[in-house]
Amino acid sequence: MRVTVCGAGIAGLTLAWWLRRAGAEVVLLEKAPGPRSGGYMIDFFGAGYDVAERMGVLPELHAVAAGIDELVYADGHGRRRAGLRYATARALLGGRVLSVMRGDLETILRSALDPGTEIRYGTGIAAVRDAPAGVDVELTDGTAHRADLLVGADGLHSEVRRLVFGPERRYLHSLGYHTASYLLEDAVLAAETGRRAVLVGVPGRQAGLYPVRDGRLAAFLVHAAPQAAPPADARAEILRRYRGMGALVDRILAHCPRDPYYDDVAQIRMPGWTRGRVTLLGDAAHAVSLMAGQGSSMAMGGAHTLAVELLGAGVGAALDRYERRMRPFVLAKQRSGRAAAHWMVPRRAWRIALRNRLFGLAGLPGGAAVLGRATRGLSSGL
């Protein structure tokens, strides 16, 4: 079987690993000019963790995981208002959770690939023609390619989705927030932060700081934004939005680079992910948003599910089964993402106070079980 995968991110690399293992011919197309690192911090558990274990990459992931002991909600000066010990969350998940930089996860998945796997960097898709005998793909480098299946694993703003299923506006549902993140080096701030993830919230805005394994810090910003389109100058927008939240946030802002990661917080909702010999995977098909968490886990769980189905049946039946198995998990996660947004970045002061109070209670006996129920659902069942 020949499979073209557009997007060498978390979903695309995982799918390539499983398909190559079964002897399929895989070509990965990646628009970035080369391997990327960094990104933002992700909490990694559930199906993704299970799939990573089966791929044998858990030791590498544990080696690069951030050592975080506590998640703290603080005031503008960094003073603690509420917190949750990571040990509580870890225990609820049976210890099967990691905090890793997205770039590190990607690097480890890439390194695990069979060395014969072709990754064409700086290359995307210009046109797609589907036919009963195969799918013809014209690449942006001017070459053409025929495969039995084209998989769009090219993220939230998928080009494969646009070309085959129509414009993004049909499927992208903004949750009313923008997010930004960047890495920073500040030894004093790193020492003060220690092994804590620190979040500062005021109505409609939340600025956070996560320790990264090598002494660096990852800034993580989310604010309410009525318009979906990101601004032309992301850095200027960040400074405008987050100034005035206190001394700690001002110190984080002082490190904001020219081109931070910046995007709309959105979900992709589609009635179907497959057309002929073209299917979508990961965020391209069903982004759940950072509000839901587990987007990377869904991407890896989906990639594994798709690979298993493809190896067991013809393309048509496999795509049908892949979608039927994934959809209930996706819909549940998307629902929880929409509900979580109000609590992650509350727009009213009373909600922040209530959220902090509930957060504190989660550390008490019984409270943890409630938190556990909220985090369960997508596990090795995929």
Ligand SMILES: Cc1cc2nc3c(=O)[nH]c(=O)nc-3n(C[C@H](O)[C@H](O)[C@H](O)COP(=O)(O)OP(=O)(O)OC[C@H]3O[C@@H](n4cnc5c(N)ncnc54)[C@H](O)[C@@H]3O)c2cc1C
């Ligand atoms: C701030 C933030 C925090 C998050 N926190 C968490 C978390 O705690 N836990 C969690 O599990 N998830 C989290 N997520 C979500 C998670 O990062 C995504 O769900 C996950 O990365 C999706 O993987 P993917 O492979 O589908 O897409 P992506 O990771 O976006 O990869 C897509 C790939 O396709 C490439 N590409 C794009 N367009 C083209 C094109 N036209 N041609 C070729 N290649 C292309 C891109 O360069 C990229 O390499 C977070 C997301 C954000 C933004």
